Amino acid sequence: xxxxxxxxxxxxxxxxxxxxxxxxxxxxxxxxxxxxxxxxxxxxxxxxxxxxxxxxxxxxxxxxxxxxxxxxxxxxxxxxxxxxxxxxxxxxxxxxxxxxxxxxxxxxxxxxxxxxxxxxxxxxxxxxxxxxxxxxxxxxxxxxxxxxxxxxxxxxxxxxxxxxxxxxxxxxxxxxxxxxxxxxxxxxxx
Amino acid sequence: xxxxxxxxxxxxxxxxxxxxxxxxxxxxxxxxxxxxxxxxxxxxxxxxxxxxxxxxxxxxxxxxxxxxxxxxxxxxxxxxxxxxxxxxxxxxxxxxxxxxxxxxxxxxxxxxxxxxxxxxxxxxxxxxxxxxxxxxxxxxxxxxxxxxxxxxxxxxxxxxxxxxxxxxxxxxxxxxxxxxxxxxxxx
Numbered sequence: 001x002x003x004x005x006x007x008x009x010x011x012x013x014x015x016x017x018x019x020x021x022x023x024x025x026x027x028x029x030x031x032x033x034x035x036x037x038x039x040x041x042x043x044x045x046x047x048x049x050x051x052x053x054x055x056x057x058x059x060x061x062x063x064x065x066x067x068x069x070x071x072x073x074x075x076x077x078x079x080x081x082x083x084x085x086x087x088x089x090x091x092x093x094x095x096x097x098x099x100x101x102x103x104x105x106x107x108x109x110x111x112x113x114x115x116x117x118x119x120x121x122x123x124x125x126x127x128x129x130x131x132x133x134x135x136x137x138x139x140x141x142x143x144x145x146x147x148x149x150x151x152x153x154x155x156x157x158x159x160x161x162x163x164x165x166x167x168x169x170x171x172x173x174x175x176x177x178x179x180x181x182x183x184x185x186x187x188x189x190x
Numbered sequence: 191x192x193x194x195x196x197x198x199x200x201x202x203x204x205x206x207x208x209x210x211x212x213x214x215x216x217x218x219x220x221x222x223x224x225x226x227x228x229x230x231x232x233x234x235x236x237x238x239x240x241x242x243x244x245x246x247x248x249x250x251x252x253x254x255x256x257x258x259x260x261x262x263x264x265x266x267x268x269x270x271x272x273x274x275x276x277x278x279x280x281x282x283x284x285x286x287x288x289x290x291x292x293x294x295x296x297x298x299x300x301x302x303x304x305x306x307x308x309x310x311x312x313x314x315x316x317x318x319x320x321x322x323x324x325x326x327x328x329x330x331x332x333x334x335x336x337x338x339x340x341x342x343x344x345x346x347x348x349x350x351x352x353x354x355x356x357x358x359x360x361x362x363x364x365x366x367x368x369x370x371x372x373x374x375x376x377x
Contacts, residue, residue: 024218024237026237046258048368050368052364052367052368081258081286086364088357088360093357093360093361093363094364095364109304111287111303126304128303128304130321162321162322162339163339
């Protein structure tokens with residue numbers, strides 16, 4: 001953590017993650033960052049909400065639990081929150097891991113309680129993604145949407161509304177604009 | 191990281207509190223104000239939840255869950271009929287970022303993500319206020335009301351409220367194991 005610039009806004013990790021000093025990350029040991037991910041100020045990531053229900057697959061190691069898994073080139077704007085969803089299953093309450101793939105943008109003040117978010121997903125500002133929602137690749141969620149719990153959003157959809165519905169499709173030309181490598185490079189301690 | 195930041199924060203005025211011994215309150219929760227804050231048994235307060243008793247006392251029952259960034263307490267001077275403060279009954283769930291300025295929140299009510307409850311409103315028992323929904327100032331919401339979407343309402347008479355209360359209790363059991371409590375800090 002002790003890099004050359006002592007008083008910058010962002011701490012840059014070995015894998016190139018840029019994490020704001022003012023982010024509020026809880027349970028850091030249970031969070032995986034794939035690298036080159038930007039976490040802005042006042043972002044809350046709840047790594048402490050671990051899975052307590054034993055995994056059905058015995059090959060999964062106990063004690064090696066992950067609450068939030070994030071891929072590469074993701075961007076979490078100011079004030080958003082990532083929170084593993086929880087539900088009652090076979091009479092026991094448990095949280096389940098929140099998985100986010102690559103090139104996912106989350107706008108300011110959005111609350112994410114999804115189970116799975118695919119690659120190249122763009123989530124606007126003030127969006128609420130309900131518990132156990134599954135968002136596939138190349139999806140755009142417009143500002144102020146409320147994605148209901150358990151919703152599955154197919155690839156290449158544009159989603160909006162309260163509750164959110166599919167309102168359109170991503171055009172072929174738009175796909176290039178959803179790459180976040182440039183956005184990552186623009187963030188720095190300047 | 192978080193430990194560094196804590197030192198830079200000025201210690202806010204500690205309000206008088208009455209906390210049950212089985213309360214789970216995270217270290218980064220904040221209790222501020224001058225009036226009494228009462229938190230009941232088996233209630234869980236997530237980190238970064240905010241209670242502000244500057245204008246009136248706050249009473250929270252047992253088996254409640256108060257999530258992060260939610261704000262409970264009047265944000266302006268209390269009117270004559272609001273002096274007795276905010277009463278949150280048993281088994282209430284207040285989710286992320288909700289703002290509660292209600293006079294009363296009835297038993298088993300769920301206030302979802304970023305909902306706003308206007309000042310002096312009265313929520314009945316077993317209501318559900320959906321994400322981003324708003325209840326206006328002084329409004330009285332009857333029991334079993336579900337508020338959803340852009341201000342739409344219906345009554346939920348499915349009769350599963352006992353099950354819902356049990357589910358909240360199960361959730362609290364799990365959260366008790368996950369959230370380290372720091373009761374001493376707020377006493």
